[in-house]
Amino acid sequence: RPIVPPADLESFQAHLNRSTRILALLGAGLSASSGLPTFRGAGGLWRTHDAVQLATPSAFSRDPGLVWQFYSYRRHMALQAKPNPAHYALAELAKRKEGFMTLSQNVDGLSPRAGHPASTLKLLHGSLFDVKCSDFFCSYSETANYTDPIVPALQIPTDESDPTTTSALQARELDISDSNVLLPELAIRDLPRCPNCKKGLLRPGVVWFGEMLPTAVLNDIDRWITESNTIDLIIVIGTSARVYPAAGYVDLARSKGARVAVVNVDRDDEPASGMYQGDWFFEGDAAQIVPEILK
Ligand code: BJW
Ligand code: ZN
Structure with missing residues (x-):
């Protein structure tokens, strides 16, 4: 109507x-x-974090694992969405x-x-599916990277205690946007690394606050x-x-x-x-x- x-x-x-x-x-x-979810208003929280606060270069340098978990989750959700x-x-x-x-x-x-x-x-x-090197002196970038998860360590954990689950495919993904769900430990060496300089971490190819x-x-x-x-x-x-x-x-x-x-x-x-x-x-x-x- x-x-x-x-x-x-x-x-x-x-x-x-x-x-x-x-x-x-x-x-x-x-x-x-x-x-x-949108950024401001209802749905603008990811775990206990304001989504806008995670979209900054300083959040990434402070805690790249957390920021990657946020973006990896968003890549996954966007790929599921129509x-x-x-x-x-x-x-x-x-x-x-x-x-x-x-x-x-x-x-x-x-x-x-x-x-x-x-x-x-x-x-x-930018795009969640562009990825680039976070090292200032390296210009490496990729477009149309749909690998989900981008590295194995960012795999969304599943509910293994669910008795109806018989195979990994059927396993129910945990909702890691909910702060009651435990995030798996992430080591820096498990995060996506630049294949060009082999030094910098890769980062999402999106525009954060303060960036051009x-x-x-x-x-x-x-x-x-x-x-x-x-x-x-x-x-x-x-x-x-x-x-x-x-x-x-x-x-x-x-x-x-x-x-x-x-x-x-x-x-x-x-x-x-x-x-x-x-x-x-x-x-x-x-x-x-x-x-x-x-x-
Ligand atoms: C529905 C609905 C339904 C719900 N149907 N409607 C001038 C003045 C003041 C500050 C600045 C200025 N110029 C620049 C700045 C600084 C800053 C800025 O703007 N700050 C303000 C917050 C004050 N800007 C920047 O830093 C930008 N860069 C820049 O200016 O570079 C130049 C420079 C560099 C260095 C020094 C100085 C200058 C970069 C901004 C980058 C923004 N990035 C993000 C994250 C992207 C990555 C990611 O996705 O994680 O972009 S932040 C976030 O906000 C994301 C969004 O694209 C963006 C806009 O949000 P959007 O889409 O409007 O979402 P919401 O949630 O705010 O609104 C949703 C709306 O939908 C609501 O109205 C709902 O009611 C409605 N809605 N459901 C229809 N079903
Ligand atoms: Zn690099």
Whole structure:
């Protein structure tokens, strides 16, 4: 059953249809209904740790084992998850509409798996499936590393006391995001090591706080924006719009003439909702709303 008010839907789609330069800014809420937790609010805790606090270079240098356990778990969950109807609707729009570009803060790989063309999908915060050397002087990096777990020591332990379990395949994985579940001991030598310099630890190819976004991505976006210097529409989906420079694209688009449509489950999540007054606010689950409004 559709949940978008018909009048809003009509005015939005009229604007969408006459728009030729369109951006979508994606955040964790897009993948929430695929079962992947968001960063802020409910689900933002991993064991006793604030997910945002683990996404920093200092967390990695302090406790690389803990940070790898967090990311290895996220890689595993993302591989189990399936793209939802919103990922597919965006991929379809990207194929159908020239002049459409998606800026995604998500690292879960669900947009690529939904068939979103890579040429119009800019991954602002990298990918869980990119891996690179953490040594400043080594430039080793890999893309599309789907090995799960990336090293044997990061295998998620299973509940061996479960009497219904007869083989390793059937064994029930423990939920290591729950702090009541004991984490296996990890030695530094068991963590993924750089095959190039053989010295540095590998790290996830995501963008942590205080780190630059990938230069090539920023340049591609700049080039797209300066191509015509006008933007007709930006669709902001499932993000709290608190993290910069990503959130800054909303104001930038508006300064180039764009109208702003926000899809968010929480009308009260400032600034996700507050700063976009006057345009469209579609309240609800992105997985339901996005396919409705992009139809
Ligand atoms: C639903 C839903 C459903 C739920 N349907 N909706 C300007 C001002 C102030 C500070 C800065 C600034 N410029 C830069 C900074 C510093 C910093 C920053 O922004 N800090 C702020 C927090 C204040 N930025 C940086 O450090 C960035 N780098 C940088 O600026 O480099 C230049 C530089 C370098 C050195 C010195 C100086 C400058 C890098 C930022 C990297 C962010 N990385 C992370 C981790 C990625 C890896 C990982 O995944 O682990 O990216 S943090 C985390 O937040 C992740 C996300 O992509 C990002 C955004 O989160 P998102 O997606 O919005 O998720 P939530 O949870 O916040 O929101 C979910 C939303 O969905 C909510 O609104 C829900 O209501 C909604 N929702 N279910 C629809 N079903
Ligand atoms: Zn290296």
